[in-house]
Amino acid sequence: MFCSDLIYDFLIMLSKHLREIDVSTILTVLNCCGMKIRSDDPTAMKNFIQSVHNRVNELKAASVEGQANINGKRMEFMLETIFDIKNNKKRPKEETAPHGRIKKWLQKLRVEEILIRGLKWSKLLDPDNKGQWWLSGGMAAKTDNVQEVANTIDKDVLEAQKMLQLASSQRMNTDARKAIFCIIMSGEDYIDAFEKLLRLDLVGKQDREIMRVVVECCLQEKIFNKYYTTLASKLCEHDKNHKFTLQSWSQCSY
Incomplete structure (x- = not known):
């Protein structure tokens, strides 16, 4: 699932031309998810609207052809749509039946909150130079130096071994607790750890180990670390079973 950054990047790219x-295309995107991306990132929506206004002013000061584009019905409808979204007058588009089924399927897989973050339109247009980091093997596209890639892999393996030793x-x-421990301790932030924990292939009641490991890690810290409480809150918000596990584990401990 993609975050709104990609959509905004695409919209701003289109707004620089306004052919x-x-x-x-802007109309299609806004009618599909305009209100959704506005709620996701109002600041980015404001920047997009400003970009459109700047381009419209440029066209007004340009040739007769540019002024003709501004006076077109489609341009007028686009500006009205943007105005409605800006002032929260446009209703969010209702989900169609296929979209609803896809959403339910993703929720069953527990991936409804997993986003590909940091993905920009420019990366999609230039994958050879930028590297598709979200795909397996994307790292190799970032460099032609085989030795550098090999050294990176060796470093990752060494860090993984150290993390497993620390887990022991x-x-x-x-194995489940070791995997959970490594994810929690190596996460870039609580969102990164949360998303990786959701992708763990835990069977049966193994998901109960997640909250137990979070608490164990928190207790091992010499100074209170808010990272663990934030991660625990995110997990409980996502799945109430984690909340029950935390409550029952706390009662048994005390």
């Missing part, structure tokens, strides 16, 4: 096809020293005595 007829650009206007039609913390009495993480099952």
Whole structure:
């Protein structure tokens, strides 16, 4: 699932030209998800609207052809749509039946909150130079130096081995607990750890180990670290079973 950054990047790229096809594409995107991306990132929506206004002013001061584009019905409808979204007058588009089924399917897979973050339109247009980091093997596209890639892999393997040794020293005595521990301790932030935990292939009641490992890691810290409470809150918000696990584990501990 993609975050709104990609859509905004695409819209701003279109707004720099505002040819007829650009206007039609902007209208299609805004009618599809305009209110949704506005709620996701109001500041980015404001920047997009400003970009459109700047381009419209440029066209007004340009040639007769540019002024003709501004006076077109499609351009007028696009500006009205943008105005309605800006002032929260446009209703969010209702989900169609296929979209509803896809959403339910993703929720069953527990991936409704997983986003590909940092993905920009420019990366999609230039994958050879930028590297498709969200795909397996994308790292190799970033460099032609085979030795550099090999060194990076060796470094990752070494760090993974150290993390497993640390997990064993913390009495993480099952594969599930070791995997959970490594994800929690190596996460870039709580969102990164949260998304990776959701992708773990845990069977049966193994998901109960997640909250237990979070608490164990928190207790091992010499100074209170808010990272663990934020991660625990995110997990409980996502799945109430984590909340029940935390409550029952706390009652048994005390």
